[in-house]
Amino acid sequence: MNIAISGASGKTGFRIAEEAVKKGLKVRQIIRKNSVVGAGLENIETIRVSLDNKKELDKSLENIDTLVIATGARASLDLTGPAKVDALGVYRQLQSCKRVGVKRVILVSSLCTGKLFHPLNLFGLILIWKKIGENYIRNSSLDWTIIRPGGLKESEDIKLERIEYSKEDTQIKGSIPRRLVAKCCIDSLNNKESINKIIEVTSSPDNKKISFKKAMQMI
Numbered sequence: 531m532n533i534a535i536s537g538a539s540g541k542t543g544f545r546i547a548e549e550a551v552k553k554g555l556k557v558r559q560i561i562r563k564n565s566v567v568g569a570g571l572e573n574i575e576t577i578r579v580s581l582d583n584k585k586e587l588d589k590s591l592e593n594i595d596t597l598v599i600a601t602g603a604r605a606s607l608d609l610t611g612p613a614k615v616d617a618l619g620v621y622r623q624l625q626s627c628k629r630v631g632v633k634r635v636i637l638v639s640s641l642c643t644g645k646l647f648h649p650l651n652l653f654g655l656i657l658i659w660k661k662i663g664e665n666y667i668r669n670s671s672l673d674w675t676i677i678r679p680g681g682l683k684e685s686e687d688i689k690l691e692r693i694e695y696s697k698e699d700t701q702i703k704g705s706i707p708r709r710l711v712a713k714c715c716i717d718s719l720n721n722k723e724s725i726n727k728i729i730e731v732t733s734s735p736d737n738k739k740i741s742f743k744k745a746m747q748m749i
């Protein structure tokens with residue numbers, strides 16, 4: 531399977547790329563012109579694009595079976611970032627998928643997407659724009675999965691962490707290491723029951739251990 535990861539220079543994106551490589555998938559990183567490639571991933575196929583350049587985007591998705599979208603506006607003083615990246619950027623990637631025939635798409639979104647009264651919205655109403663991005667995917671004809679993580683953690687200490695999986699709009703707090711989010715993306719690639727589902731994920735050592743497969747049967 532050929533998989534492309536957009537936003538592969540990000541803290542979740544590079545872990546998704548790493549997990550995909552570990553599974554033996556053929557990986558293509560799609561990043562910006564000035565993005566810094568993750569350490570250790572210098573040798574995998576890398577295409578640099580601007581999300582608002584149709585031609586570049588289409589070329590970057592040629593011969594790809596699945597796109598994982600891990601782009602997200604980086605916190606900055608530019609409050610238009612979330613509209614540009616989390617809504618319009620997602621829309622453009624989906625349009626490109628349709629033009630070139632990519633059938634499967636997985637989006638890393640966020641818990642609380644769509645909520646108006648939330649402190650995260652101080653950054654350009656990000657949760658509203660993320661919901662709009664999600665809706666583009668839900669209304670597309672593609673096989674989609676939306677992963678909504680809680681607060682993202684850099685910790686790689688995941689041995690004791692157990693994921694709580696739930697359906698949309700059921701969790702409002704909690705956190706999860708980015709490594710586990712990356713693994714969820716790869717798990718959902720390999721599990722047809724995750725198609726057309728929104729999956730909310732947080733983790734804690736206090737949760738009961740459950741496989742991704744079992745969780746998908748319950749959501």
Ligand SMILES: NC(=O)c1ccc[n+]([C@@H]2O[C@H](COP(=O)([O-])OP(=O)(O)OC[C@H]3O[C@@H](n4cnc5c(N)ncnc54)[C@H](OP(=O)(O)O)[C@@H]3O)[C@@H](O)[C@H]2O)c1
Pocket residue numbers: 536537538539540541542543561562564565566581600601602603604614615619638639640641679680681682683708
């Ligand atoms: N932080 C949290 O606690 C949290 C919680 C839940 C969900 N999320 C969401 O989870 C996702 C991953 O988060 P993260 O913290 O791992 O991300 P991150 O490290 O901030 O990485 C963001 C990625 O998006 C790319 N990007 C940003 N603006 C872009 C643009 N205009 N055009 C193309 N690419 C662009 C970045 O490229 P460059 O490397 O070139 O900047 C980078 O690859 C994001 O959507 C985030 O909103 C975050």
